[in-house]
Amino acid sequence: YIGADGATHYWYEIVSWYKAGKDGGMPSGVLIIIAFIVLAPLLGAMASYLISIWLLNASRKSIYPKIFTVALMIATIWFVYVQMIPYDVITADGKLPRFENSEFWSVAFEPHNIKWFLVASIILIVSTFCLIFSSLNLHQADAALRKMQLVSSAAFSLGHGGNDSQKVMGIIAAAVAVYINANPGIQMDSWLDVVLPSESGAFRMPDWIPLACYTAIAAGTLSGGWKIVKTMGSKITKVTSFEGVAAETAGALTLYFTEHLKIPVSTTHTITGSIIGVGLTKRVSAVRWGVTVSLLWAWVLTIPISALLAAIVYYVLSIFI
Structure with missing residues (x-):
């Protein structure tokens, strides 16, 4: 593999093991x-x-769990509101919103905002239940x-x-x-x-x-896996x-x-x-820690075994292609 720097990279050097994030962003790579x-x-x-x-x-x-729950609800609403991309930013540069007749749904279904909307919904639903529990x-x-x-x-x-x-x-x-x-x-x-x-x-x-x-x-989920x-x-x-x-x-x-x-x-x-x-x-x-340890071993072995099988399949296919 010849990289952007013109140098030839072999074997494990081809893999991006670690790459620093840009402008203080999250680093990436296999190790991360x-x-x-x-x-x-x-x-x-x-x-x-x-x-x-x-x-x-x-x-x-007790009144204390309810006070904590109300405080959590207020903090969640404030945090999610700060994280949301507002409507005027969504429609900047003449970009059309997803729902022209609704600012709320246009903001809620903006790709960046959807996960925050879901996080707020989950926490608020659980919090409401805690208030009446x-x-x-x-x-x-x-x-x-x-x-x-x-x-x-x-x-x-x-x-x-x-x-x-x-x-x-x-x-x-x-x-x-x-x-x-x-x-x-x-x-x-x-x-x-x-x-x-x-x-x-x-x-x-x-x-x-x-x-x-x-x-x-969806098909894999419906097909079974009942032992899991x-x-x-x-x-x-x-x-x-x-x-x-x-x-x-x-x-x-x-x-x-x-x-x-x-x-x-x-x-x-x-x-x-x-x-x-x-x-x-x-x-x-x-x-049951015995079952848990067995699962941990499966997790540890998954990555190297998958990598080995992928390498074998790639090598076999490269012979014919």
Whole structure:
């Protein structure tokens, strides 16, 4: 491989192991991705532990959890408002908004704003539940938590699609873009017209790429994987509706955070860490550490084995192409 500096790079030198961020931005590279693969489940575990403690305290008839919840709601609204791109910036330079008749929905569905809108919605919904949690009896609380789990699982599913599908989309788009750049002057059909992000131009990608990725993820989810479901739902620790809400909410927030940093992480690793976090709120022995250690070994081996298989497939294909 001949780099931009004109030098020839061999083997591991081809891989971008570490690249400093521009203007104080987030660095990138394989080492950063590996670091976040480790950090994501830790962040998920920490977030789910704190959310579980919050919910447990909210179930008690005390004024202090309610004061904390109201303060959190105010802080969330303020923080998200500051992070949002306003309507006048969206429509600058004559750019048309997504919804010409609604400033609110144009701001809410701006790509940069969507994740912050979702974060605010999740935190405000959980906060509203915490304000009334102590007034519910056991049956009412369980019924409410089951309904809450629909919201938390939907939020986590959005984080799953926003994180995992973009990995495959990036690989497909990059492969097409590399082919176009390697053959200057070639005219590609519109369904293969890809332009990667750059400082000089906007990113462009055919609609079929994200649709194909979303469809494949949905089909894979529907096709089964019940052994994984059983492992996540009962073998790490017993997950009730209470633990489910805490773990899924923590996992969703973690995925939105890493997606904001443009760092791909494993959805499975993240939710596993979140489930361990809610298990720790009961007691350390509530987590089946034997199963957890087996999962950790699987995580450690995934990257080198995948890299080795990819290298073998590439070598075999290069013989015939």
